[in-house]
Amino acid sequence: MKPVVALFFGGRGPEHDVSVVSARGIVEHLDRSRWELVLVGIDRRGAAWTGGEEMLEADVGTRGTRVRLPSDPQDRCLREAVGGEPCSPPLDVIFPVIHGWGGEDGKLQGLAAWAGIPCVGAGVLGSALAMDKDRARRLLAAEGLPVVRDAVFSGEQARDAEAIARAVEDLGWPLFVKPARSGSSVGISRVDGPEALAGAIAEAGRWDGKIVLEAAVNDPREIEIAVLGHREPEVSVAGEIEPHGAFYDYRAKYEDAESKLIIPAPLPGDVLRELRSYAVRAFVALELQGMARVDFLLERSTGKIVLNEVNTVPGFTPISMYPRLWRASGLDFSALLDRLLELATDGAHGH
Ligand SMILES: Nc1ncnc2c1ncn2[C@@H]1O[C@H](COP(=O)(O)OP(=O)(O)O)[C@@H](O)[C@H]1O
Ligand SMILES: [Mg+2]
CATH class of the missing domain: 3.40.50.20 (Rossmann fold)
Structure with a gap:
């Protein structure tokens, strides 16, 4: 059967x-x-x-x-x-x-x-942690991984104009305003100056009671790495997104054929090794299982790396990064699905 x-x-x-x-x-x-x-x-x-x-x-x-x-x-x-x-x-x-x-x-x-x-994929704890940009970032930082500077406002705090002004002074312009738990860039804005801040906070607040203000990475390269497995997971080659537009927003992701994926991403060997080790450390730090896509931002002028976020249910469309990274790493879409299902059913983990 x-x-x-x-x-x-x-x-x-x-x-x-x-x-x-x-x-x-x-x-x-x-x-x-x-x-x-x-x-x-x-x-x-x-x-x-x-x-x-x-x-x-x-x-x-x-x-x-x-x-x-x-x-x-x-x-x-x-x-x-x-x-x-x-x-x-x-x-x-x-x-x-x-x-x-x-x-x-x-x-x-x-x-x-x-x-x-x-x-298939992460259990209750890992899923909930990775979904929450605030909690995930605290754990990633504690693991010693490079993350952006941010300030988090929950509920009433998001209406505390003074606290927000202090955070903005520390973070500088431009900055990103995000719902803590969203995805596909929904509710996210890049804010270049004070005029647009209140609107961006209100928009993020429509999606989540907790919002995150983040220092922007200047002109970033967007690099993503796929992880597969449990305790000693495999990591894929790296892929790069070339967004068409101000940032990789919902339109650029799903409606704009001009956003291109470059696989493998052109990266010096030492940078690639570093990113791959960060991806595994992030997977372990967030107690993930099965699959994850780990997304990085690399400041183009300096090469400085930050780990932006970890997705535990990455896209699986035929043009999505996760299956394409595995194909480029020697595992085609069907074999990838077999592996994910075997990992889930082999009884090796039990949360
Ligand atoms: N701190 C940042 N600096 C520069 N660009 C950013 C920053 N945060 C997000 N972005 C841009 O916004 C996009 C969506 O943000 P992200 O945190 O990945 O949200 P989502 O969970 O919706 O994918 C990123 O792919 C990137 O293009
Ligand atoms: Mg993202």
């Missing part, structure tokens, strides 16, 4: 559409002679649906059957929301390809652990 893979996609977050494209990439490349596939689409309101591949061609929630997710280790099937009839075989492993809220932040990982179903 082939193990049953439940591919979760869509979700309540702003990266819903990207997730559907990632799911198509996985469906196209999953080796069906080894794995049985069950699709689980999460619509924008959080309801779960299952059905055939036509689900990937229309808005989630307009095709298929509305289901309840398993939460009982003795009953790992999807069940009809109305009536309760089983409408899938028992799920053997969850592949979460929901970026951001719900799928990348530990919530789905918690549900999977509760139901006794292994899940």
